[in-house]
Amino acid sequence: MSERFDPLRWRPAPFLPEREARDAALIFVVAVLCFLACLTAMGVIAGDRAARGWTEQLTGEATVIVRPRGGETPDAAAIRATETLAGTPGVSEARALEPAKAYDLIRPWLGDISDLEDLPVPRLVAVTLDRKHPADAKQLNAALKAQGIDATVDDHSIWIKDIRRAGRLVRWLGAGVFVLIAAAAAAVVAFATRAGLASRRDVVEVLHMSGAEDGYIARLFQIRFARLAGLAGGIGALAAGVLVAILRIAGGGQGLTPALPLAWSDILAVLPCPLLAAGVAAGVAQFTAMRLIRDMQ
Amino acid sequence: MSRNPDAVPANRTAEQVVRFDDVSMRYGRGPDVLRDLDFSLAPGSFHFVTGPSGAGKTSLLRLIYLAARPSKGQVSLFGQDVAEAPPSARPQLRRRIGVVFQDLLLLDHLSAFDNAALPLRIAGRKPADYRTDVAELLTWVGLGGHMQAMPPTLAGGERQRLAIARAVVNRPEILLADEPTGNVDPDMALRIFRLFVELNRLGTTVLIATHDQDLIARSGRPVLHLERGRISTRPPQGPQPPGPQPVAAP
Numbered sequence: 001m002s003e004r005f006d007p008l009r010w011r012p013a014p015f016l017p018e019r020e021a022r023d024a025a026l027i028f029v030v031a032v033l034c035f036l037a038c039l040t041a042m043g044v045i046a047g048d049r050a051a052r053g054w055t056e057q058l059t060g061e062a063t064v065i066v067r068p069r070g071g072e073t074p075d076a077a078a079i080r081a082t083e084t085l086a087g088t089p090g091v092s093e094a095r096a097l098e099p100a101k102a103y104d105l106i107r108p109w110l111g112d113i114s115d116l117e118d119l120p121v122p123r124l125v126a127v128t129l130d131r132k133h134p135a136d137a138k139q140l141n142a143a144l145k146a147q148g149i150d151a152t153v154d155d156h157s158i159w160i161k162d163i164r165r166a167g168r169l170v171r172w173l174g175a176g177v178f179v180l181i182a183a184a185a186a187a188v189v190a191f192a193t194r195a196g197l198a199s200r201r202d203v204v205e206v207l208h209m210s211g212a213e214d215g216y217i218a219r220l221f222q223i224r225f226a227r228l229a230g231l232a233g234g235i236g237a238l239a240a241g242v243l244v245a246i247l248r249i250a251g252g253g254q255g256l257t258p259a260l261p262l263a264w265s266d267i268l269a270v271l272p273c274p275l276l277a278a279g280v281a282a283g284v285a286q287f288t289a290m291r292l293i294r295d296m297q
Numbered sequence: 298m299s300r301n302p303d304a305v306p307a308n309r310t311a312e313q314v315v316r317f318d319d320v321s322m323r324y325g326r327g328p329d330v331l332r333d334l335d336f337s338l339a340p341g342s343f344h345f346v347t348g349p350s351g352a353g354k355t356s357l358l359r360l361i362y363l364a365a366r367p368s369k370g371q372v373s374l375f376g377q378d379v380a381e382a383p384p385s386a387r388p389q390l391r392r393r394i395g396v397v398f399q400d401l402l403l404l405d406h407l408s409a410f411d412n413a414a415l416p417l418r419i420a421g422r423k424p425a426d427y428r429t430d431v432a433e434l435l436t437w438v439g440l441g442g443h444m445q446a447m448p449p450t451l452a453g454g455e456r457q458r459l460a461i462a463r464a465v466v467n468r469p470e471i472l473l474a475d476e477p478t479g480n481v482d483p484d485m486a487l488r489i490f491r492l493f494v495e496l497n498r499l500g501t502t503v504l505i506a507t508h509d510q511d512l513i514a515r516s517g518r519p520v521l522h523l524e525r526g527r528i529s530t531r532p533p534q535g536p537q538p539p540g541p542q543p544v545a546a547p
Contacts, residue, residue: 007429007444012414017406205402206404
């Protein structure tokens with residue numbers, strides 16, 4: 001014996017070994033899943049922000065196509081429409097676009113022809129709506145009609161609907177991917193619990209025969225796997241946070257791209273990950289262990 | 298079937314520590330390994346269980362320490378039918394029984410001290426209340442110099458004594474031992490036997506499954522003989538101890 005043992009200084013050792021050979025593999029797999037889950041969560045947040053930004057931009061604007069009537073020139077019709085729209089409630093600004101802009105819009109369909117300016121191309125008026133009480137297409141149409149102006153109002157509602165639908169889809173897809181990843185993590189933990197119980201059947205049997213309640217034995221595995229998953233969740237969250245920080249710095253002011261405007265605050269989304277991972281692992285390990293212990297009897 | 302005052306037909310007394318009423322047991326759909334057992338053990342009694350390999354000795358002990366259920370009949374412990382005991386009561390019943398398993402079932406990742414203290418931890422006792430008792434017990438079984446040793450580093454006899462220390466540390470009301478002297482020399486077998494006798498003197502009911510006919514002969518204790526799943530009681534062989542006197546020290 002190397003040194004004298006003092007029973008008064010003895011502290012009970014944990015019933016389950018603190019480290020097992022397969023721990024590293026389990027931590028790696030759960031950390032990767034948590035990393036993916038965090039990226040999904042941050043992607044959904046950024047995608048949602050992009051959709052909201054585009055919607056806000058589109059709801060704040062309308063485009064009016066003005067066609068000259070009778071002997072009126074296109075420019076005169078555009079000026080009259082601009083004045084009418086500027087005086088309409090719910091409009092903060094109306095601005096006739098230069099004819100060149102209208103030519104630019106139709107050039108892709110007509111090709112680069114020399115006498116484009118001679119065509120009776122309708123003029124465009126850009127309308128900025130009041131943010132608090134925006135006028136809708138009906139009100140703008142009524143105001144223009146009252147002044148005898150032949151015009152079509154496009155309040156971008158078709159695009160807004162599409163963007164909102166796309167935003168909802170992204171959110172649901174994100175939630176679906178998140179649930180899938182959580183389910184995969186739970187399955188991995190359940191598998192690890194089963195393997196852990198099988199390899200530590202001696203511990204289960206001895207504790208059981210010594211009068212330990214099923215819940216007491218299951219709790220050992222619950223605590224063990226919750227701790228491992230919490231650690232793995234922390235590693236995955238940290239990795240995802242670092243990656244997003246790098247993308248944020250590399251992407252400059254707009255986040256990564258205008259389509260994925262990452263913000264620094266998005267990184268906070270990784271914070272609950274270790275707790276969630278530990279919670280899922282604790283629940284699954286407890287359930288699996290209880291069922292296996294009961295089956296042993 | 299012979300009779301002795303300790304192991305008696307089940308219907309003779311109601312205050313027995315262990316009581317089997319017409320008990321049979323089989324594994325899965327196999328044949329009965331135990332058949333129509335009717336016997337009981339009085340509090341403070343000391344018995345051996347013998348019989349050829351496969352006679353059902355281990356199965357009999359498993360029924361008593363609630364690791365198996367009978368396929369027929371009724372097993373009672375401390376006057377309680379175990380089939381009717383709610384699942385929550387079974388751990389409490391197990392805590393009143395100490396078991397030396399045939400394959401010892403020591404936990405290799407725990408020190409000898411932690412292994413021996415295990416039943417006390419399970420019982421919810423505070424370390425400060427029992428650590429000196431555990432140290433004394435380990436010293437008493439000759440493991441005073443190996444308290445921190447891991448079981449794989451211990452010799453066969455030392456491992457056996459550690460398993461015995463774990464089984465008795467909680468002062469069980471019943472001590473079951475399955476071939477506890479299987480891996481030790483005759484001198485060590487006698488030392489272990491003396492330990493059991495000492496516990497029995499303190500009131501523990503002892504039941505030891507063994508092939509060691511020499512030990513049985515020298516012990517002067519009654520025997521439950523199992524053959525082809527059926528049990529019979531045999532009177533003590535050899536010199537009977539005055540009271541709970543153990544066999545002579547080697």
